[in-house]
Amino acid sequence: MGFSLKFQFCLVSVMVLLPALCISQEYFVKSRATYYGSPDCLATPSGACGFGEYGRTVNDANVAGVSKLFKNGTGCGNCYQVRCTNPQICTDNGVKIVVTDYGEGDYTDFILSTRAYVMMAQSDFAAHLFAYGVVDVEYQRISCQYFGYKLQVKIKEHSKYPNYLAIVMLYQAGKNEILSVDIWQEDCKEWIGMRRAYGAVFDTANPPYGAITLRFQVRGSAGLTWVQAPNVIPSDWKSGVAYETDIQLY
The missing domain is CATH 2.60.40.760 (Expansin, cellulose-binding-like domain)
Structure with a gap:
């Protein structure tokens, strides 16, 4: 999955907003991640969790499809911190995502929305991250928090x-x-x-x-x-x- 002009538009339009999440696990697990290649930089509206449009836009659109973490649907709505492991182009904190879909490919645990994928990169290094297509990451389960919302x-x-x-x-x-x-x-x-x-x-x-x-x-x-x-x-x-x-x- 290479970097293209449609993703350049996504990079310009992304606003760095703090997701309503907080860390609550002490260790990271090594894995791999890639991204959705959708024209609007979001996830698919027909995600396997059944969330619909909510699954594309919740958490400032920082969402992901997962494979083994899907847990036959029980994993839907879970939150994770995901960070790529290349210190030359990646931030220390990575991105905090909500699971809204099922997806797998090339031994990846996470298929991130384009916006979430961008959030893993250091400033001015997003193009380099997209050029990899699939990157090594580490992740941990975190607590979801939605200020102003009840279930x-x-x-x-x-x-x-x-x-x-x-x-x-x-x-x-x-x-x-x-x-x-x-x-x-x-x-x-x-x-x-x-x-x-x-x-x-x-x-x-x-x-x-x-x-x-x-x-x-x-x-x-x-x-x-x-x-x-x-x-x-x-x-x-x-x-x-x-x-x-x-x-x-x-």
Whole structure:
């Protein structure tokens, strides 16, 4: 993947903004990384996590597709610090990214958005970094933090009210992984597990009428816990709308 004029435009348009992330792991793992060759310098809107446009623009568009770190979708929304290891052209801190897709190639763990790839380079050395195409990197898991946001439940666009409901969680803060989602069935007074359809998307046929209560099984710094979101989805839910919970993950 060589450097071209379309990436020169990307370099000019990139603003160096501090991502809402902080470091929370003590060691780095060696790997390799490359970048998406998209004309708009962003990731693909049809990422395997199911985040849609959120997966292209969250974290100032510093996002990545991953291979083994995808974890069958459980790794979606996780955050990492990635830095290339060539001290002549790379910064010490690298870039802090959010996992929004699955991708692999040439023994790489990360396929970065073009904007994220640029952030690994020292000033005036981005062209040199793009010329490599694939670079040696090291990475560590870090905590995600989204100032001003709580966990949101987005109704996927292909949901069909009222007979089919598909959801994806946005702004998953901390070092947490959402392993499963249950939906409360008031008529039979029990929790029913939703299916992990793909990536971070969970779905169910014939969801209950009325406001919908969910609970999430979360694995994080507090171990394995269940977190409940009462009536988070209104009775007249609409496809494409994101509903904010009262849950603040750390």
